[in-house]
Amino acid sequence: MIISMKKGATKEQIEHVKTLIESFGYRVHESVGAERTLLGAIGDERGKERLTCLEAQPGVERVIRILSPYKLASRETKESPTVVDIGFGVKVGGPRIAVIAGPCAVESREQIMEVAHAIKESGAHALRGGAFKPRTSPYAFQGLKNDGLLLLSMARDEFKLPVVTEVMDPAHIEVVLENADCLQIGARNIQNFQLLREVGRTRKPVLLKRGMSTTIEELLMSAEYVLSGGNHDVILCERGIRTFETATRNTLDLSAVPVLKEKTHLPVIVDPSHGTGHARYVEAMAYAAVAAGADGIMIEVHPRPEEALSDGPQSLRPEEFRRIMEGVRNVARAVGRDV
Ligand code: PEP
Ligand code: MN
Numbered sequence: 190m191i192i193s194m195k196k197g198a199t200k201e202q203i204e205h206v207k208t209l210i211e212s213f214g215y216r217v218h219e220s221v222g223a224e225r226t227l228l229g230a231i232g233d234e235r236g237k238e239r240l241t242c243l244e245a246q247p248g249v250e251r252v253i254r255i256l257s258p259y260k261l262a263s264r265e266t267k268e269s270p271t272v273v274d275i276g277f278g279v280k281v282g283g284p285r286i287a288v289i290a291g292p293c294a295v296e297s298r299e300q301i302m303e304v305a306h307a308i309k310e311s312g313a314h315a316l317r318g319g320a321f322k323p324r325t326s327p328y329a330f331q332g333l334k335n336d337g338l339l340l341l342s343m344a345r346d347e348f349k350l351p352v353v354t355e356v357m358d359p360a361h362i363e364v365v366l367e368n369a370d371c372l373q374i375g376a377r378n379i380q381n382f383q384l385l386r387e388v389g390r391t392r393k394p395v396l397l398k399r400g401m402s403t404t405i406e407e408l409l410m411s412a413e414y415v416l417s418g419g420n421h422d423v424i425l426c427e428r429g430i431r432t433f434e435t436a437t438r439n440t441l442d443l444s445a446v447p448v449l450k451e452k453t454h455l456p457v458i459v460d461p462s463h464g465t466g467h468a469r470y471v472e473a474m475a476y477a478a479v480a481a482g483a484d485g486i487m488i489e490v491h492p493r494p495e496e497a498l499s500d501g502p503q504s505l506r507p508e509e510f511r512r513i514m515e516g517v518r519n520v521a522r523a524v525g526r527d528v
Contacts, residue, residue, distance in 0.1 A: 190240045191253045191266055192228040202248030203228070209246070213239045218417075220267055225250070229261060231417055257452070259409040261416035262423075267454045273422045275394045276351035276370035279314045281424050282456030285527045287485035288517065289353055289458070290510060291317035293500035294330065295337035303492045305344040307507035311514045312528065315371070316341070316350040317487060321357045322499060323377045330498040338368040345370070353396055353487075359387040366393055376400045376428055376463070379411050389418020396424045398460070401431040401439060405448055412455060425449055425457045426487060427478075429464035438466020438503070441474050446481040458485035462503045468494065471505060472513050479520045486517065 192210065194203055203226055207217045210230045218229035230240050237254070244252045257263045272282040281287040290308040295301045295318040305316050320337030322330065333340070338354065345352045351370035356362055357378060365372060371394040378384055379400040388395050395415050399408045412423050427446060429439025441464030449457045459478035461471045475486050491497045491504035505513065518528045 190230045190234075190237055191255055191260075192230065192240070192243055192249060193251045193253060194226045194228065194248055195250045196225050198226065198248035198250075202246070206243060206246055206249060209243060210240070215240070216417075218261055218419075222267075222269065227266065229266060231260070257409075258406070259413040259453075262409045262412045262453045262455055264452060264454055269454060271421065271423075271454045271456060273394050273424050273456055275315060275353070275424075277349055279351050281394075281458065282484050286479055286483070286517065286521045287315065287458065288313045288514065288528065289315040289317050289485060289487040290490045291353075292319075292491045292497065293462075293489050293504065294319040294322050294332050294498055295340050296333070296498050298340055298343070300492060301340045301344045302347065304490055304507070305348045305350060307492070308490055308510060309348045309350055311507070311511040312518075313510075313514070314350070315353055316344055316348070317353045317373075317489075318344075319355050319499075320365075321355055321361060323355070323357055323375050324499070335364055338364060342368040356384070356388065359384055362387055362391065366391060370394070371396050371424075374398060374411075379403055379408065382414055385411055385414035386418055389415040389420045391420060392422075393420075394422040394424060395420060396426055396458075398426045398428045398463075399430065399442075399445070401429070403430075405445055405452070409449075409453060412453070423455050424485075425453070425455050426460055427457065427464070427483075428460040428487075429466075437464075437470065439464055441465060443474075443477055443481045446478065446483050450482055456484040457482075458487055459483045460487040462487070462489040462500070462505075466503050468503055468505050468509070471503065472509075472516065475513055476516055476520045479517055479526070480524055482524070488513070 322332035461474035
């Protein structure tokens with residue numbers, strides 16, 4: 190349930206209503222808008238009769254029942270788009286398209302520095318790179334782990350780029366928090382509810398990648414886990430779903446972008462690299478994502494894709510990335526955005 194306070198509700202009235210909500214056994218999620226304050230009552234729905242009675246309290250405008258199963262992620266709760274600041278002033282969800290680029294995995298100091306330098310020169314806003322890699326095969330390269338995180342943090346300091354990296358295990362959250370600016374939850378962990386709860390307890394932005402077989406509603410329910418922990422900085426990422434099609438690695442569901450935009454206030458980005466699995470299709474899908482209304486794109490870039498320890502076939506060379514950045518700028522302008 191959402192308790193919408195009147196436009197001119199006083200601080201005391203808001204505090205009083207918050208105390209009442211808590212006394213009913215709910216947690217309060219406060220959202221202060223330009224016009225009015227919304228108070229979300231988080232907890233099980235059994236006490237909703239008591240919440241409805243709050244309508245009689247001074248300063249309360251309305252008590253609204255949220256129909257969607259995801260409450261905090263819903264547009265019904267918050268109409269204005271959420272803008273997530275991932276560090277160094279880089280905002281995801283505002284008028285500018287955020288471009289996050291970098292290798293699938295951090296492989297060496299030289300590699301990450303070379304990529305970070307190249308993407309910065311081309312105008313990317315954030316550096317990605319996996320230190321803990323979720324690989325299908327236990328024999329495949331699993332990432333440089335803590336050493337990879339240190340290299341990412343060196344690249345971040347050198348090039349003033351916020352770092353996005355995956356966290357796979359609650360036990361690693363602390364060390365990832367020390368070295369990164371945005372915690373990525375990968376497609377394979379999108380329904381790892383314990384992990385979602387743990388990142389929900391942190392105050393670092395979280396990038397949630399849609400699973401290969403999660404519906405849009407399930408993705409939003411995963412976001413709800415993070416939001417309900419008090420972490421409001423959640424970014425959603427469409428990265429392709431599994432279908433019968435084998436010409437591409439996944440089927441990039443670009444229609445998820447307008448659907449998500451309608452259902453949630455959270456920013457939405459698209460990963461055309463994992464979405465297609467082939468470097469030669471990334472350009473078209475990156476442009477299409479921006480045209481579809483995405484707030485950002487995440488692209489894999491490697492100095493020598495043929496030598497990459499993971500996802501080489503879908504990685505762009507720095508010069509290809511530079512060219513695509515130009516195109517992204519043009520498409521963004523055409524749809525009234527900036528890069
Ligand atoms: C990645 O971003 O490197 C990755 C493993 O992505 P996904 O979880 O979408 O497969
Ligand atoms: Mn990858």
